[in-house]
Amino acid sequence: MKDNRTGQRDGNIFKKEMDRRAFLQKTTLAASATIGLSLANSLNLITASAASSASIMNSAGKKPDLVFPVISDIHIHNSSTKTLEKFINTLEQLNMIVPKQDAFLVVGDLTDYGYASEFDKFMSAYNTHKQPGAVSMFAIGNHDYWNGLSAADAQKRFLAKTGMESIRYHKVIKGYHFIILGTEDGLTEGTFSAEQINWLGEQLKIAHEDDWKKPIFVFHHQPIKGTVYGSEWGFNQNRDLFYNTLKEYPQVISFSGHTHYPLDDPRIIHQKDFTSIGTSTGAYLWLDAGRIQGEVPEGADVLNQALIVEVHNNKVLIRRRDIHHNDWTGEPFEINYPANKRKFSYTEDRDNKAPFFTKDAMLSINHEMTTATGMAIMFTQAKDDLLVHDYKVVARHANSEEVVKEFLAFSEFYKDPVPNPLTLTIEGLQANTAYQIEVHALDAYGNVCKKPLRALGKTKTMAAANPV
Structure with missing residues (x-):
C-alpha cells in the first residue's frame, strides 16, 4: 500500500x-x-493494510448516497490485447470493491485510433462486466478521432458503437447532475467551441437551480490549463471562457483525462474557484519533462489507475485506486458541501513544508x-x-x-x-x-x-x- x-x-x-x-x-x-x-x-516500514480487499461500501463506514468509478485513456488497440486485458482487470476489480455502482464514467480515449474493431473490443469487454444498475457515460477523446474519418463521421462512429446519445449530454442520477462534454476533433490539445461552452453554462444553471447545495459533476477529456497536475497538456482555445463558465459554480467537480499523469501526485486535484481532478490512465504512464528517467519512464505501461467517487449528503470522497497494484494510493480527497471557496483544502499554496532526510x-x-x-x-x-x-x-x-x-x-x-x-x-x-x-x-x-x-x-x- x-x-x-x-x-x-x-x-x-x-x-x-x-x-x-x-x-x-x-x-x-x-x-x-x-x-x-x-x-x-x-x-x-509498516505492514500492508487490509483495505486492498475491502468493499468501498464497507470502508467508509456508512453507505454513500451515490457511488461511481471514473476511468480514462483506455486506448484499446486494434492489433494488441495488452490494454484490453488491463481494461478487463479494471472492470473486474472495480466490481469487487464497488459492488453497487450507480454510474460508470470513461473520460475519453476509449480507443487508440477510433477504429470500429477497437470500439467493438471495448464494448464487448464492458458489456460483459458492467453492472446492470450503473448508468454508462462515456466522453469522446482525441484518439477516438484518429481513424481517417471526418470529425463528424468519427463522432457518428463513436455514438453508434457506444450507444451514447450525443458527444455532449446532461443526466440526473439520484438527484445529482452529470454533464459530459465532447472534444470536437482529433487535435491533441482538444477543441471546445464557444457554442458547446455556452451550452455547458446553460446546464450548470439548471443544475444550480435544482439544488445549489449539491455537487455538479462535469466530465471532459482534455484538462483546463493551469489547474491539475499535467494540465500543460490542456487546451488554449476558449480556455478562459471554459474556466470562467465553471468559475461561477464552486460546487462543480470537473474530471479530465488525457494527460496519463498518475494519481499519486497531490496536484492531481486542484481547487481555486471550483474543483478539478485528473483521472490518470488505464494504458501507460506519462510524466513531467526534464527528469533523467524521461517523460515515459521504464515500466510506464504497467500503470493502471481509477477513481471511485462516493457522494454523501454533506461531502464527496474521491478515492484513488492502483488497479495494477490492487490497492489504494494516498488518502481519499474530501470535498465538503455546500461548497465554499474560502474553505477549499486542495489549493496551490496548501503545502509549504519542505521534504527532509x-x-x-x-x-x-x-x-x-x-x-x-x-x-x-x-x-x-x-x-x-x-x-x-x-x-x-x-x-x-x-x-x-x-x-x-x-x-x-x-x-x-x-x-x-x-x-x-x-x-x-x-x-x-x-x-x-x-x-x-x-x-x-x-x-x-x-x-x-x-x-x-x-x-x-x-x-x-x-x-x-x-x-x-
Missing part, C-alpha cells in the same frame, strides 16, 4: 531491497550516516556500477508530508567545488513499491577524478530540503574501467 503523506511502504519491501550489510559492502558510506541503526528503522539517511557511491565517465549513487529516500517528487543531483569537482553536472530525477514515486534506496547514475564525468556529490529532495510543490545528503566519490581510471 502506498501512502503519499509519509512515504511508508509494505513489509514485503524487505524482499526487494538490499539489507544494510550489502549496502555498505557495495558503497562508500556518506559521512552523515549512522551505522548502528537498523534498515527497518531507516526505511520506516532522516538522521540515518545514507548517500553512497556504488563502486560496482561506477565507470571512468560515470558514477552510480545510492541513497535513502527523503520524507515529506505529501510526496517527494524529485531529487536535484549536483556533482562538483572535489578540489575547486566547480559544478560540473546538475540534473533532476524523479523519486520514482509512481512505482510499486517505490525503490528505497534509490539508485541514479551521473554521466559525463572525467576519469580518475574526485567529485563531491549532493542530493537535494524536492516535493510536488517545489519545496526543497534544508539539508542535502553529501558524499565524496571518484571515477575509475580508463585502465580500470576497461581491463585487458
Whole structure:
C-alpha cells in the first residue's frame, strides 16, 4: 500500500531491497550516516493494510448516497490485447470493491485510433462486466478521432458503437447532475467551441437551480490549463471562457483525462474557484519533462489507475485506486458541501513544508556500477508530508567545488513499491577524478530540503574501467 503523506511502504519491501550489510559492502558510506541503526528503522516500514480487499461500501463506514468509478485513456488497440486485458482487470476489480455502482464514467480515449474493431473490443469487454444498475457515460477523446474519418463521421462512429446519445449530454442520477462534454476533433490539445461552452453554462444553471447545495459533476477529456497536475497538456482555445463558465459554480467537480499523469501526485486535484481532478490512465504512464528517467519512464505501461467517487449528503470522497497494484494510493480527497471557496483544502499554496532526510539517511557511491565517465549513487529516500517528487543531483569537482553536472530525477514515486534506496547514475564525468556529490529532495510543490545528503566519490581510471 502506498501512502503519499509519509512515504511508508509494505513489509514485503524487505524482499526487494538490499539489507544494510550489502549496502555498505557495495558503497562508500556518506559521512552523515549512522551505522548502528537498523534498515527497518531507516526505511520506516509498516505492514500492508487490509483495505486492498475491502468493499468501498464497507470502508467508509456508512453507505454513500451515490457511488461511481471514473476511468480514462483506455486506448484499446486494434492489433494488441495488452490494454484490453488491463481494461478487463479494471472492470473486474472495480466490481469487487464497488459492488453497487450507480454510474460508470470513461473520460475519453476509449480507443487508440477510433477504429470500429477497437470500439467493438471495448464494448464487448464492458458489456460483459458492467453492472446492470450503473448508468454508462462515456466522453469522446482525441484518439477516438484518429481513424481517417471526418470529425463528424468519427463522432457518428463513436455514438453508434457506444450507444451514447450525443458527444455532449446532461443526466440526473439520484438527484445529482452529470454533464459530459465532447472534444470536437482529433487535435491533441482538444477543441471546445464557444457554442458547446455556452451550452455547458446553460446546464450548470439548471443544475444550480435544482439544488445549489449539491455537487455538479462535469466530465471532459482534455484538462483546463493551469489547474491539475499535467494540465500543460490542456487546451488554449476558449480556455478562459471554459474556466470562467465553471468559475461561477464552486460546487462543480470537473474530471479530465488525457494527460496519463498518475494519481499519486497531490496536484492531481486542484481547487481555486471550483474543483478539478485528473483521472490518470488505464494504458501507460506519462510524466513531467526534464527528469533523467524521461517523460515515459521504464515500466510506464504497467500503470493502471481509477477513481471511485462516493457522494454523501454533506461531502464527496474521491478515492484513488492502483488497479495494477490492487490497492489504494494516498488518502481519499474530501470535498465538503455546500461548497465554499474560502474553505477549499486542495489549493496551490496548501503545502509549504519542505521534504527532509532522516538522521540515518545514507548517500553512497556504488563502486560496482561506477565507470571512468560515470558514477552510480545510492541513497535513502527523503520524507515529506505529501510526496517527494524529485531529487536535484549536483556533482562538483572535489578540489575547486566547480559544478560540473546538475540534473533532476524523479523519486520514482509512481512505482510499486517505490525503490528505497534509490539508485541514479551521473554521466559525463572525467576519469580518475574526485567529485563531491549532493542530493537535494524536492516535493510536488517545489519545496526543497534544508539539508542535502553529501558524499565524496571518484571515477575509475580508463585502465580500470576497461581491463585487458
